[in-house]
Amino acid sequence: MVDLSIDFCGIKSPNPFWLASGPPTNSGDQVSRAFEAGWGGAVWKTLGNPVVNLNSRYGAFRGERGRILGFNNIELISDRGLSVNLREMAEVKRRYPDHALIASVMAGDKDEWQELIRRVEDTGVDGLELNFSCPHGMCERGLGSAVGQEPAVATKITRWVKECTALPTIVKFTPNVADICDQGRAAVTGGADGAALINTIKSIVGVDLDDFIPFPKLRNGSTNGGYCGAAIKPIALHMVASLARQPWFSLPISGIGGIGGWRDCAEFIALGCTSVQVCAAVMQHGFGIVKQMSEGLSAYLQEKSMASPAALRGKALANYKEWGELDMNYKVVATIDEAACIGCNSCYTACNDGAYQAIVHSSRTTESGKPIPSILAQRCTGCNLCSLVCPVHCITMTDISETDTVESWQDIVARGGYVVTDGIKK
Numbered sequence: 001m002v003d004l005s006i007d008f009c010g011i012k013s014p015n016p017f018w019l020a021s022g023p024p025t026n027s028g029d030q031v032s033r034a035f036e037a038g039w040g041g042a043v044w045k046t047l048g049n050p051v052v053n054l055n056s057r058y059g060a061f062r063g064e065r066g067r068i069l070g071f072n073n074i075e076l077i078s079d080r081g082l083s084v085n086l087r088e089m090a091e092v093k094r095r096y097p098d099h100a101l102i103a104s105v106m107a108g109d110k111d112e113w114q115e116l117i118r119r120v121e122d123t124g125v126d127g128l129e130l131n132f133s134c135p136h137g138m139c140e141r142g143l144g145s146a147v148g149q150e151p152a153v154a155t156k157i158t159r160w161v162k163e164c165t166a167l168p169t170i171v172k173f174t175p176n177v178a179d180i181c182d183q184g185r186a187a188v189t190g191g192a193d194g195a196a197l198i199n200t201i202k203s204i205v206g207v208d209l210d211d212f213i214p215f216p217k218l219r220n221g222s223t224n225g226g227y228c229g230a231a232i233k234p235i236a237l238h239m240v241a242s243l244a245r246q247p248w249f250s251l252p253i254s255g256i257g258g259i260g261g262w263r264d265c266a267e268f269i270a271l272g273c274t275s276v277q278v279c280a281a282v283m284q285h286g287f288g289i290v291k292q293m294s295e296g297l298s299a300y301l302q303e304k305s306m307a308s309p310a311a312l313r314g315k316a317l318a319n320y321k322e323w324g325e326l327d328m329n330y331k332v333v334a335t336i337d338e339a340a341c342i343g344c345n346s347c348y349t350a351c352n353d354g355a356y357q358a359i360v361h362s363s364r365t366t367e368s369g370k371p372i373p374s375i376l377a378q379r380c381t382g383c384n385l386c387s388l389v390c391p392v393h394c395i396t397m398t399d400i401s402e403t404d405t406v407e408s409w410q411d412i413v414a415r416g417g418y419v420v421t422d423g424i425k426k
């Protein structure tokens with residue numbers, strides 16, 4: 001049996017699935033419903049000095065058929081009264097003692113930070129998350145990402161917090177920097193107990209081409225916001241791995257950015273995370289997605305004979321190498337499953353115009369009479385592009401590194417490929 005429970009720098013959670021600080025964690029009612037749905041933990045919407053939020057505040061970046069690839073937002077921290085938030089947090093912690101409840105906090109000077117922490121401590125929360133990462137609205141006031149971007153300031157504030165509390169303290173990093181490791185060093189030096197990354201990425205999701213106002217639109221214009229959702233996952237994975245692979249970095253990491261399913265969770269854990277946090281996917285699909293995450297991750301761990309997420313943690317890190325360490329002798333070529341090909345020409349166009357001109361049309365056709373493409377095996381650089389653009393996944397990349405070169409070309413010809421000799425197709 002798989003045990004999904006985790007211990008994140010002393011914060012116990014029945015599973016690694018936490019809600020990230022944001023709209024889904026804005027109230028006690030929401031966090032309670034999330035815990036009932038199966039979430040193991042929640043980071044409350046950031047608490048701080050009172051703010052007033054704008055009305056139109058979310059925008060979306062859409063892909064094919066209107067599918068949302070990412071959200072952008074210009075929302076600030078919690079605009080509810082601090083005492084209301086604190087009362088609801090205490091109530092949630094009392095009702096769900098075995099779930100992880102973390103307070104995200106943001107303040108200005110030392111007195112403000114320490115006063116806020118003392119008030120938050122009284123709620124009985126399991127830990128703190130220091131918001132050094134909000135990239136809009138707050139950073140203009142010297143808070144949020146303005147702190148994460150100044151490692152010395154981040155260290156100083158982390159020390160102020162650690163000075164006044166024994167609560168496990170997580171620092172949340174901004175991706176709006178050149179090197180994420182600078183914040184890692186600042187967190188370690190300041191005495192943090194854990195790291196959470198990433199917050200949103202500075203962005204403009206689009207422009208209305210009639211009135212020329214970027215989205216999300218307000219009457220008199222718009223501003224840059226924070227980008228999140230599936231589109232940012234690759235950036236988040238890279239930042240998590242960049243930090244987790246550092247020999248000097250041993251704090252537990254809570255991975256955030258574009259997580260929406262159990263595979264995303266497993267990938268973040270394989271790159272070194274202890275817990276994962278989700279915001280955009282819940283904003284779009286609701287708390288119920290945790291069921292699939294939980295069942296999927298359990299089944300995967302069981303299949304791999306891993307008793308817990310800890311067994312998976314960091315498994316992919318050794319395989320994340322420097323470019324110069326990669327195998328120059330690894331050779332793959334594209335092969336097309338002609339029976340599955342629909343003759344759409346996508347691979348031909350991509351290869352011919354966008355890559356290395358290694359695909360031609362053969363004389364064979366699909367049932368509907370469209371020409372089936374064929375690989376010029378000796379010209380194929382194994383770049384993967386054709387297999388990536390193929391809408392029916394009928395192109396696979398075949399490893400020929402270990403096979404005798406001449407024979408392998410013959411195999412490819414036997415499968416319908418051409419061999420180019422002295423520029424003549426045979």
Ligand SMILES: Cc1cc2nc3c(=O)[nH]c(=O)nc-3n(C[C@H](O)[C@H](O)[C@H](O)COP(=O)(O)O)c2cc1C
Pocket residue numbers: 020021022023045046071072073075076077078104131134172198199200227228229230232256257258259277278279280281
């Ligand atoms: C509308 C919105 C509000 C957010 N508010 C906060 C916040 O108050 N504090 C915080 O630390 N992060 C905040 N975030 C960032 C999320 O916690 C998370 O880091 C980010 O959205 C990336 O994760 P995702 O791709 O799962 O959404 C907010 C995100 C969104 C979309």
